[in-house]
Amino acid sequence: MPKSATKVLIVGAGVIGLATACRLAESGYEVTVIDRSGAAGEGSSKANAGQLLFDRVGAMGSPGFLRSLPRTLFDPSQGVRVHGLLNPGNWRWVDRFLRECTANAWQENTARLLHLARASQEAFDDFRSRHEIHFEWRQPGKLVTYATSQALDAAQRAAEFQAGFGGRHEVLATKECLALEPALEGTSRPIAGAIYLPDAEVGDCNLCCREMARVLVEQLGARIIQDTAVTGFRQKDRRVVAVECGSQIIESDLFVVATGIDAPSLLRGSFAGRKPVTSVLGISLTYAIGAKPPDLSVTDASGKFVMLRLGDRLRVCGNAIFSKSLRARPADYRALSSKAQALMPEAANFAEPPMAWVGARPQTPDDMPMIGQAGAENLFVNAGHGSLGWTLAFGSAEALLQSIKQHSS
Numbered sequence: 108m109p110k111s112a113t114k115v116l117i118v119g120a121g122v123i124g125l126a127t128a129c130r131l132a133e134s135g136y137e138v139t140v141i142d143r144s145g146a147a148g149e150g151s152s153k154a155n156a157g158q159l160l161f162d163r164v165g166a167m168g169s170p171g172f173l174r175s176l177p178r179t180l181f182d183p184s185q186g187v188r189v190h191g192l193l194n195p196g197n198w199r200w201v202d203r204f205l206r207e208c209t210a211n212a213w214q215e216n217t218a219r220l221l222h223l224a225r226a227s228q229e230a231f232d233d234f235r236s237r238h239e240i241h242f243e244w245r246q247p248g249k250l251v252t253y254a255t256s257q258a259l260d261a262a263q264r265a266a267e268f269q270a271g272f273g274g275r276h277e278v279l280a281t282k283e284c285l286a287l288e289p290a291l292e293g294t295s296r297p298i299a300g301a302i303y304l305p306d307a308e309v310g311d312c313n314l315c316c317r318e319m320a321r322v323l324v325e326q327l328g329a330r331i332i333q334d335t336a337v338t339g340f341r342q343k344d345r346r347v348v349a350v351e352c353g354s355q356i357i358e359s360d361l362f363v364v365a366t367g368i369d370a371p372s373l374l375r376g377s378f379a380g381r382k383p384v385t386s387v388l389g390i391s392l393t394y395a396i397g398a399k400p401p402d403l404s405v406t407d408a409s410g411k412f413v414m415l416r417l418g419d420r421l422r423v424c425g426n427a428i429f430s431k432s433l434r435a436r437p438a439d440y441r442a443l444s445s446k447a448q449a450l451m452p453e454a455a456n457f458a459e460p461p462m463a464w465v466g467a468r469p470q471t472p473d474d475m476p477m478i479g480q481a482g483a484e485n486l487f488v489n490a491g492h493g494s495l496g497w498t499l500a501f502g503s504a505e506a507l508l509q510s511i512k513q514h515s516s
């Protein structure tokens with residue numbers, strides 16, 4: 108049991124920093140969270156796809172990923188652009204990523220992700236049993252549709268490997284998909300079949316962040332400092348004594364960097380477990396629901412996009428653009444919107460302009476986040492959660508707590 112006086116300063120009020128703050132505050136630490144934004148969950152956590160996929164997470168790097176890359180790159184409708192990887196700053200990432208694209212590495216990385224996701228599900232459920240939070244949560248299940256029978260077969264093999272770690276899935280024929288999700292009626296996207304994940308959950312990650320911030324302040328005695336950017340650390344011997352925010356200094360006993368895509372620029376030194384992190388942009392479009400919104404969360408695997416309902420809104424998320432600038436081309440937005448309309452023609456009023464957002468997935472080469480000590484004795488990191496940060500948040504928070512305890516004993 109930590110001394111109640113142990114102060115921890117968490118940099119970053121995204122879903123990772125907030126989940127970490129909740130876990131540490133509940134364990135008796137005196138928590139302060141600091142963020143450069145004016146509200147919680149305004150970074151990558153803001154308008155993400157809204158999926159909590161605890162039993163079917165998988166690593167991006169695989170032999171299949173490499174095999175499909177040439178086709179993906181010459182098919183702009185998939186929304187993937189990798190030329191940002193030619194930037195010398197990304198070469199280390201590319202080198203490490205290519206080594207993760209073997210069958211063995213995919214299995215190892217996926218197994219580690221599944222363990223972390225399972226722990227996350229338990230810890231998130233526990234947290235929600237103690238604190239009532241509202242974030243448009245539902246458990247509608249999910250369809251992942253495939254355009255060809257070869258793609259469906261490959262997905263089935265992957266799902267069978269994942270099933271070894273728990274969870275349920277079924278393989279459905281085209282007709283069964285349409286019967287299960289009537290919003291697909293009239294689709295002009297190719298569907299050769301689908302993997303159905305009956306336990307998949309959905310929700311609004313930004314709302315969840317705001318609710319966690321509320322619980323932290325109102326119920327867990329934590330402090331949140333907004334509109335304040337951390338510019339560096341003040342160190343004495345092998346310990347950090349304070350963060351610098353321009354000319355302002357904030358002292359603490361422990362420090363956690365949970366700044367997502369910006370973690371590498373804040374953590375300048377080397378440490379065991381340090382990984383390169385690259386930014387993979389995704390586009391998110393949010394519409395008012397139309398006459399026939401989906402009940403299920405649906406991923407169109409060949410078009411690489413997700414559609415799901417959040418209350419009276421329809422969220423569409425897609426694209427994988429390796430780029431540092433948080434900008435997409437107007438044509439990218441149009442292409443994503445047309446694919447969504449083709450998949451579920453009456454799911455939203457597609458003529459109305461949606462709320463459009465671009466976010467960066469903080470991607471490590473093996474998909475596993477950096478969680479643990481980060482150079483100085485009392486400096487820790489919890490960052491690099493890629494396309495799965497919300498799903499992994501509470502498991503990562505628990506892993507960080509254990510690392511802090513181990514290094515404090």
Ligand SMILES: Cc1cc2nc3c(=O)[nH]c(=O)nc-3n(C[C@H](O)[C@H](O)[C@H](O)COP(=O)(O)OP(=O)(O)OC[C@H]3O[C@@H](n4cnc5c(N)ncnc54)[C@H](O)[C@@H]3O)c2cc1C
Nearest residue numbers: 119121123143150151152156158337367389466496497498
């Ligand atoms: C398009 C898209 C779709 C996604 N879909 C899903 C999904 O369906 N399910 C899922 O589980 N995950 C999904 N993700 C991934 C998930 O959103 C991210 O992994 C997660 O948001 C990362 O959270 P984070 O807290 O590490 O980063 P962030 O949310 O970016 O939080 C970092 C915070 O640090 C702050 N910060 C940065 N630097 C400083 C500084 N120097 N000083 C002070 N504050 C600072 C920022 O303001 C920010 O608030 C998606 C991501 C994208 C982009």
